[in-house]
Amino acid sequence: MSEADLLARIRLIRSQSIGPITFRQLLLRFGSAEAALRAVPDLAARGGGRMPALFGEDQARRERDRVEAIGGRYLSIGQGLYPPLLAEADNAPPLLTALGDIGLLDQPMVAMVGARNASAAACRFARGLAHELGREGTVVVSGLARGIDAAAHEGALDTGTVGVIAGGLDNFYPPENERLQRAVAERGLVLAEMPPGTEPRARHFPYRNRIIAGLCPGTIVVEAAPRSGSLITARLAAEMGREVMAVPGSPLDPRAQGCNGLIRDGATLVQNAAEVLEALRPGLGRVRSQRDLFSAASEVPGFAGTTDEPGEAERRTVEELLGPSPAPVDEIVRLSGLEPGAVQLVLLELDLAGRLDRHAGGKVSFRQGE
Template sequence: MTPGRLSDIQRFAWLRLARTETVGPVAFDHLLTRYGTPERALSALPDLSRKGGRAVPLSLPPREAIEQELEAGEKLGARLICGGEPDFPPRLAALDPPPPVLWALGRAELLSQPSLAIVGARIASAAGQRFARQLATDLGTAGHVIVSGMARGIDGAAHEGSLATGAVAVLGGGVGDIYPPEHDKLHARLAAEGCVVSESAPDRRAQAKDFPRRNRIISGLSLGVIVVEAELKSGSLITARLAAEQGRDVFAVPGSPLDPRSKGTNDLIRQGAILCEGAEDVLRSLSGQTHLREQDRAYEALPDMDIDHDALRERVAALLSPTPVSRNDLVRAAAAPASAVMAALVELSLARRAELLDGGMVAGV
């Protein structure tokens, strides 16, 4: 399947595969590579889950549920953008693996422009909010779209400072899920003047498990992530870690050692984050940054190899434990081709016997 604009039928199948239970970005990417089209992958799923050891064959999302999601997006005025389509954000497409789908409400073209993320404490100081707002304005004036998560505190200030030049809000829930409720007017302005984006169905309410995925998109859309105020156990530090894993720059604004909200940012600087005292520090660092290129994803079905896949699957399952291990290490331990090991891992994950994690890691369940 050659990347390009999908037909309505292909888009429907693409979304249905993405919404299938236990099919995350890693499994989705492998299934498309293995079978060539989402339609063929969907047809293979029940048998794959059975081979993986699932007692009850995996059931596909009802067609009615996918139709309802598409109707909900249309009602909001949102667009569904599928991976591999021409307007899928190139920096997200460069991730391994990229999110299969995005819903975008507003100016979707902003997602492909040079972007920087500003994140930080929800209970932020007045000085921290003022700094984030001015930094967003200065970086926006310099030609960068500002990405954040529409949370209280630093996120809201970053959006306010960048609405005039380009603002993107990435949500944990759907693009129609306004959280916190007091950001209803900000959400309306972002949808009208900027862009609101999410992996989730448009009317989905955010749950705790959705925010790590949201943070991955915030960093994935951006050339770099700037953290303004964060305690040591902060979601902003997760976003910073994801940015580093994705090869993006991490910036931190220093603060008083007497303020707990500065402990996270000061620690990031100790670990090698770039010190940020203003837009000049960010722009100077970005001037030497190389551009990320979208991976070549011409999905063509892979030929079957002369391998005992049943025996390999059980050998891979025996190598797994609750402790995450890299897929590369697993390939070496299994002494089998990487594509065959990946096929076994996907079958095991469909049967809930393995968990495919970000960063090329996998764990037994």
């Protein structure tokens, strides 16, 4: 990745109205971040909105310099160092900042998450399970939170662990885990989607959870209350087609209700490393066989390389099919009778104009107030 390309990618993803899906579609259509940046003003104008505020080149240089000063580096989607399994997710982060041993991303991985206010027994179990998985050559991925996350990292420090954080690489959250995060960076790997200097906010944690789930062919939940962040990670993993595993607990402990509910709903019950590896075996083979999935996994059918330029009538047709309730893009294509590339371009224009919301499952809606 050249300096110009990196700076353009930083500018693109940090710009207003450009999220992971929009970023990916812009690169697929225009071939480079630099070309996409040049195209954004015209696309937004055709979408009937104001020009989105573009991240400046000087701002991008300052961010790049700050990452390098920390000792970190960028991983960009579509390029060789980017985690291949994560690239399959349609909302995978276009840029990650990384501090530590990048080579861990080429090894088999499993996510382990659980309660922040975990019981002592559950923390001991998570620590021991992570250690055993590490001895079998599996890298343990977690979120550097209190409780189960911290125990999982501690158990796998000697064998390989990846911590995914909600803030920037230079932020330590929770503060009491600063020593652990530094140890993971020195002996394992820390990944962040947010730029340096970012303090995590509530909305950042689901973003982090999708990365944890996306990196791995399987996710283990050790202890979790209902409606916890750990269950969000498990749900995201299931939506990506990954294995969801849960450790059973006492029905008398509220912190076990989430895991027991997962098992009831079809998650794989696991009690030791051997059972985890057995459940992971099909997915681990799949990871080793796939590399550079940017085009294969993220290409929107009929979109990349299309020369379709929709006219006003086509734009009106697509807009009339949109409403406040999320609708699948493929349904909009079917009902409009238009080429997929033309529909995707109209949606891209509306997105850049700030008039479109994108939802999970490939659904879109008009932004509230439109």
